[in-house]
Amino acid sequence: MLIVNCSLLIAQNRLDVIVLDAGHGGKDPGTIGDGTGVQEKNIVLPITMKLGKMIETRYPGIKIIYPRSTDEYVEVKERTHIANVNKAKLFISIHANHKKKEESDKNGFEIYLLNKERFPEAVMFTMKENFLLSYQQAGKDTVDNFIYSSLAQNGYTRFNEYLASMIELNFLSYAELASRGVIQAGNWVTLGASMPSVLVETGYLSDPNDEKYLSSEKGQNDVATSLFNAFLSYKTLYEMQ
Ligand SMILES: [Zn+2]
Secondary structure, X not given: OHHHHHHHHHHXXXXXXXXXXXXXXXXXXXXXXXXXXXXXXXXXXXXXXXXXXXXHHHOOOOEEEOOOOOOOOOOHHHHHHHHHHOOOOEEEEEEEEOOOOOOOOOOOEEEXXXXXXXXXXXXXXXXXXXXXXXXXXXXXXXXHHHHHHHHHHHHHHHHHHHHHHHHHHXXXXXXXXXXXXXXXXXXXXXXXXOOOEEEEEEEEXXXXXXXXXXXXXXXXXXXXXXXXXXXXXXXXXXHHO
């Protein structure tokens, strides 16, 4: 009995399902590069697939879910829903940025965390999504899940923060991009995700250097490698808990 419990405990802490989310796609090109007109959706997809390939090669047992693996349109809400349904343990959304018209020139990467303590409406949104999901799956009132979900949100913060710091560190080591830091915000892409999640803006397509670098095979490989190394550190921490 004790052994069963132990193995259950270990199984819970295995990073066995992850979602790699390439932003935009299909009718939604995302942002457009100023120099070459390259579309964000066509930059983030190869980066995402390269990252997935690296993880798959090292850990064939990990189930990797791609909300899109081709040039197709997937609703933002659907992406986090897919993650929740599959009980993913990690959600990484990959994007590229563009400065606003009124802003002066910007370059570099940014890592966005959804701070659920600072943005309590995000907790309510995720709880509602989780509650409906549990209700649909179990077909009964799942108040326990509802409560568990709210407790779990608080525990994610330190995982999110660790992942973000590892991403920043590895970008600085492997990618030729400046750091604009980790930003805690109420980002809407990862809003419904009921697991640790992060959104990476890999660079600014309004900046000629970032645009050229992110459009290149080398740039995309460097970014995927940075994310992969961050993932390795994260996996170690996650599975130690
Ligand atoms: Zn985007």
